[in-house]
Amino acid sequence: MIVMKEGATEEEIAHVIERVEQVGCSAHVSKGELLTVIGAIGDRDKDQQLSLEGTPGVDHIVPIAKPYKLASRQFKDGADSVLEIGGRKVGGANFALMAGPCTVENRDQMLASAKSVAEAGATMLRGGAYKPRTSPYSFQGLGREGLRLLAEAKEETGLPIVTELLDLRDLDDVLDVADVIQIGARNMQNYSLLAEIGKSGRPALLKRGLSATVEELLMASEYILKEGNENVMLCERGIRTYETAYRFTLDLLAVPALKEQTHLPVIVDPSHAPGRRDWVESMSLAAVAAGADGIIVEVHNDPDKAICDAAQQVPTSDFRALSSKVESIAAVVGKTVSRA
Amino acid sequence: MIVMKEGATEEEIAHVIERVEQVGCSAHVSKGELLTVIGAIGDRDKDQQLSLEGTPGVDHIVPIAKPYKLASRQFKDGADSVLEIGGRKVGGANFALMAGPCTVENRDQMLASAKSVAEAGATMLRGGAYKPRTSPYSFQGLGREGLRLLAEAKEETGLPIVTELLDLRDLDDVLDVADVIQIGARNMQNYSLLAEIGKSGRPALLKRGLSATVEELLMASEYILKEGNENVMLCERGIRTYETAYRFTLDLLAVPALKEQTHLPVIVDPSHAPGRRDWVESMSLAAVAAGADGIIVEVHNDPDKAICDAAQQVPTSDFRALSSKVESIAAVVGKTVSRA
């Protein structure tokens, strides 16, 4: 949709129409009292070649068609996708309560945390073996040893495992253990990573980049879906704003906005935005009330001794109360925590 | 707290210490392995005169002391302020459900909306007689006639009135009717308005500016409190971010962050950020779950015919269900809707 300036000349309008037709679109002209609007009707890729911003007489361009297809709610005729992961459902009326430590640190920590969250009602177990760190001098995760401990924790608790993949060269190792592959915020637009996870067919939890729009998150999911992998969950985890009173601004409006546009389940990470554990319950409950299909919470058996993100990990001793309130609020909004 | 650069010279350090002492502060020097940090101890106003950013050898300045006093939780020894407005309490375990139309349009609309929200459980009635409009060509509110209709609606329903003041010249008229004077986001830093409302002693609902920090909101409240008016409620209403899928990003993390710093009640406006009514319930419930002390919702008896903000006003027919879910979630987080 090309909006012409007030006072655009007939030549300028004719030139734009010519450009529209050159790329194989048809031009649909509406003349209003003040200004003329030209619709370019054709497929999206053709539109994109137009690039008419700044052309004489053109005021601005408004893209109309959604750039994503497979992720759109229309693609499923308005229905919700319901994923099944290790016997737990996610989506529709099914709520997922994912919990576990930020990082796998050692056997005792991992197993103690895993058992506690399982007993308190978690439906999946999270834990990082590979950690993206801002500093090259920080602890980068236990790697394969971490994956091995996650496998052991899964055996003990029966909980499906959610763990992050950072580097394609570790894909096979991660596929040996992960029920859900997490794609971190910094990799949301790492397209080769997305495509390979798409090809693997393994369920994916795709985190929103820290300044990604709702539409860009959907576009990124399209890279996975396009390879035939329909098992994608989207995850709001806080965006970057001017506010410095917390690490990120948790954007819960993204929950209804995403659910309107897509059939994919929407998960919320209530831990990273506050960056401190005493605000995690508040954001967990708000996420449930906002209509999320699940939350993924950092829980640690002894957070004061955690190697990374100690401040934001909820102690296992507090997680039972949180889990119970999550269930109560889920009930108010018509959802049930889905257990095996 | 002045952080010197690595490699700052002794002369540069001595010069900073001299400047600190010149303004009447005492300098407290900590030398670490890599760098030196100089604390300027004294009262805040003296610190502010320092302005050492960019001085040779200085890396950056970190303000330490809070710039607000009366709004701080310490000022009430950690307790919550509980306001009493027309027999309804706000704060502590008391939840306020404020509802009503965006704008007073005419007698029928105002009375019909007022009665409906009263019956559905609202505890206060909102309605605008003066409207801040981005365009000078838009409807600017009914003014005094609007205030008169609010008075009539109050008489009919018994609900206390929340209404906005835009211009000091209308203060006396607004004081005739308002139980709570609303200060809109665009006026959060209109200091003469804040001071006069402070002097009036009337309860105030101070909305966060659309790019104000949590700290700036508290500073603005200080302008009211300083005049001896303790009846201030703060209101999160969405901040401006890069996301264009909604009008504003509702920042619910501000709720626990504010409640940690201040004794004042924290209200959430769930209507303006979505800008469309089908997302208002989701944000209302999320606000309750996040720990807000109240919400202020736009509700209209026939929103499709509303003069302004039609899209975001919830029809009175849907408000009863919303009100009932609000009560259920309030109970989960230990609060009760406070009625007369």
Add this chain to the structure above:
Amino acid sequence: MIVMKEGATEEEIAHVIERVEQVGCSAHVSKGELLTVIGAIGDRDKDQQLSLEGTPGVDHIVPIAKPYKLASRQFKDGADSVLEIGGRKVGGANFALMAGPCTVENRDQMLASAKSVAEAGATMLRGGAYKPRTSPYSFQGLGREGLRLLAEAKEETGLPIVTELLDLRDLDDVLDVADVIQIGARNMQNYSLLAEIGKSGRPALLKRGLSATVEELLMASEYILKEGNENVMLCERGIRTYETAYRFTLDLLAVPALKEQTHLPVIVDPSHAPGRRDWVESMSLAAVAAGADGIIVEVHNDPDKAICDAAQQVPTSDFRALSSKVESIAAVVGKTVSRA
């Protein structure tokens, strides 16, 4: 322009058309392969009443017509407004170099600073008698005494005076002295202030709010222009973003973007965004190169002793070099500093 969802039903489309016609607009329907777009043609105020966001079948709304009229470049048939202030021109090929201290502090400081900037080539003198302060406990300006000193500085140097008005109750006092009334960023949407300055007819320098869009700045100027006052300059002064390495992010792209849309001169304030004097020259020169019609720089005869914003005030001793580079770069982009 109402964009319907893919898969919107015929009923939904018919309902939207009905709503468009109800408010007195005519509906212009374009059916594409995937989706239908409905143009509402009529005057802007009617469109605004539509508020169809969230209506069944509606995906989103795209406003097309500009909401401002008098500020638009079309209103002057594409020409630039050239203001004449105390014999200096601003706009077109004429560049304004406004300089002076942040705040009027005392007679010696004001006169010394004024003479220095005059000798170094400034074309107008700035200085604040009323200061908007985040904290109610900070120095709020000398008030009338400050205005008196500005008058004296004008008499000495012949430079026109730029000074800020904060509160309508001080309008007459400010009009006695000011050649240009500055409206600060926090008051950009203080509509009663804008309207009264509009009525006064005095040239106005309207600063962009710290999270105002280019369009909102133009809308705010419309409040002044609408009262018959054509002497408006717009001022970019830095916007609020996530970056904390400086106080604000100076948005120099606003310069060509504004100049495309409006005939009004565009000024840049290079002092507040850096917040420290050693980056002010860099931003001053960048503003000139970007095509600004003027800059307004904080310059102080002894900045280390300044009462407020000491860090960002350039010493008069450095201002001559800055002024000379400004002239050189102005010449490269086809402008001349306009002196009496």
Add this chain to the structure above:
Amino acid sequence: MIVMKEGATEEEIAHVIERVEQVGCSAHVSKGELLTVIGAIGDRDKDQQLSLEGTPGVDHIVPIAKPYKLASRQFKDGADSVLEIGGRKVGGANFALMAGPCTVENRDQMLASAKSVAEAGATMLRGGAYKPRTSPYSFQGLGREGLRLLAEAKEETGLPIVTELLDLRDLDDVLDVADVIQIGARNMQNYSLLAEIGKSGRPALLKRGLSATVEELLMASEYILKEGNENVMLCERGIRTYETAYRFTLDLLAVPALKEQTHLPVIVDPSHAPGRRDWVESMSLAAVAAGADGIIVEVHNDPDKAICDAAQQVPTSDFRALSSKVESIAAVVGKTVSRA
């Protein structure tokens, strides 16, 4: 630096000191009138394990030490790094004028564009063989064929080649041709990519992520520098803000801010932020005036027919004038365009 709350108890203070000492730091306590500040002195990694946010009595944490080392200006004792690339210098008083098309499209386009920019005074040639695209359905670049055409253009013009690497699997192919490997904004935190480019030793142009802070950009460069590759240039290319009048907000304050902190050259990309060619000259000149060490401009021999980003590519016919103004402004700020 741990800032305790006003009113923190002695027990709370003692507990924090104990935690600081447990991780191997020493605690340095400053008691002010209102509050206590505890400095944790030790190496940065130890500090990070502390994670005391939200601990009882703690108000907030202020990191003091810079997290980067090799990128810091102190590391070079305050000097500027001057890179030498194919006989052209970048850094110090040497300015780099990089230009060329967004994407390599075909032989004619590439060679025509290359010759034109060379004749007009460009010092390096840019062109993309691999393109990061938001949509999986968009053109992804010519790949190896694009690299081959770049090699041919280099042979014809003698200009060093700047081209982007997206996927580690293409590293060897890119190393065959590139004099400078560009790392795009979306990959700024793709740590395995950074480390491998570090190991390659090839000069790198690292673009700032679209919501990365100045500090995060420096941290990302550290991943390259740490592998022994000192040839890193940083590139400001516009950040994401709330403003929608342009694609990104070009943040020219990042230029002096980066140059204060690092010895590495700072380049500006003036093309992506405007997203339209008629604003590129304005931003190019502003970048030079702001003190950048180079700019990288998209220039195309026939931009209306460009496959991607057509709107923002400057026609070669306009580039000569731009190049000439760049030289004039560079001279004003003490720099010279460095040619072979």
